Amino acid sequence: MVCRNRISKKDLLRILQKNFKCPGENIFSMDRSVNKAKLFENCIFIKNLQGLYDLDAFRDGYFSIQDFTSQIPVKFFLNPQKGERILDLCGAPGGKAALMSEATSGSCEIISIDISTERLNLFKENIRRLGLKNIFLLKADAGRNGYLDDYMKNNKKTGSFIDYFDKVFVDAPCSSFGTISKNPDVKYNRDFNDLRSYSERSLKIISSSARYVKPGGIIVFYTCTLSSIENQDMIRKFAGRNSLNLRLRNVSAPRIMKKYLEEKKVNLPNCSNDYFEVLPYFFNSEAGFMAVLEKKIH
Known part of the structure; x- marks a missing residue:
């Protein structure tokens, strides 16, 4: 990029x-x-x-290295705009946050959360290298209820993040089966219990973060895997929790992508409007899954 x-x-x-x-x-x-x-x-x-x-x-920060697929959820589904407030979860080492910043010419507010000190240090280095001024980093467990409230309290800050963000991006921890082309060993290092654990982790992250997106705002969920346990099953299970006032938004391949794939004579698989998958043969790239949740307006 x-x-x-x-x-x-x-x-x-x-x-x-x-x-x-x-x-x-x-x-x-x-x-x-x-x-x-x-x-x-x-x-x-x-x-x-x-x-x-x-x-x-x-x-010197002239470019970043990023797979095509990892750009799609940010560019076409999150679609960051100038002046927006964006919460970036599990964001280190920062490739997608950098894309958000680039898309808005540095004119959106991005708060990026990660639980790993090591990965946040890599994120800081990328921010420095790219000269980004609109990304703020916090170490926190996004799967724990009230993680931003606790940050404000522990650092003696006033104000609240409840209903604060226009958009939330969840780059969820996953089995990474969509990256087998560059990480072939990953298919041998995961079992059924791992997939269920990732699914439960994603549920916790979305549940704990729903309070921070404003009514009418969206949560974009992304993984680099094609495991239905982590993706379709998880997102539908979550959508059934009406107490959080979130609903699945209909999504589909962006029109510009459909046109390209049609020209290449690549057929899009039939799938529900609840989610969108990028398969490796689309762009000779990684696979990915994305879904969009919208917070209801009271």
Whole structure:
């Protein structure tokens, strides 16, 4: 992803072509139709990442490295706008928060929560590298009821986060089965109990965070897995809890994505309007699941 607040895509492409050498192969994907469809117009497609992190252009914050699929829930379903307040959960090391900031030219307020000190330190480094000023980090357990209330109390701050955020993004901990292409061992390291544990964890995160989104606001739920236990079953189970005043919003493939896939003669699988899945063959990328919950207006 090109960081347009620091460099144009044209100038970055020129730098990469000059300084990023990968002998014996063309490092840039030749599939330009994705750009023409404006699906990922702010991206440069690179086949081989070897040595990319060592470039001065990376250290200077000219770009971030991100899979296509992980950009879709932010760009098309969260759709961050200038002036919005966004709660980013399980957000470290910060790739999706950086995309939110980039999409609004740094003009939205993002509070990112993670439970891991190590991952938050990586997040801080990414914020520094990219020069982002609108992301605030908190260490907290997003699955615990009242986690933001406790933060305010423990730090002797006034005010409240209840009904505060326009949008909440949940990058839920999951089995990561959608990343098998780059993490092949993951399919051997998970069992049924793990999947149920991830599902219960997601339920707790959404339940504890519902109070912080304002009426009419949305919670976007995302995983990088295709496990129905963690995805469809979990989100439908949650939607049945009417006490939280949340309902599933109908979602579907963005029109621009449908057009691209039709041109490529890729058939979208039949699925419920309650959720949307990106399958690996769509873009030769990771798989992902996304659903949108809307808080009812009283």
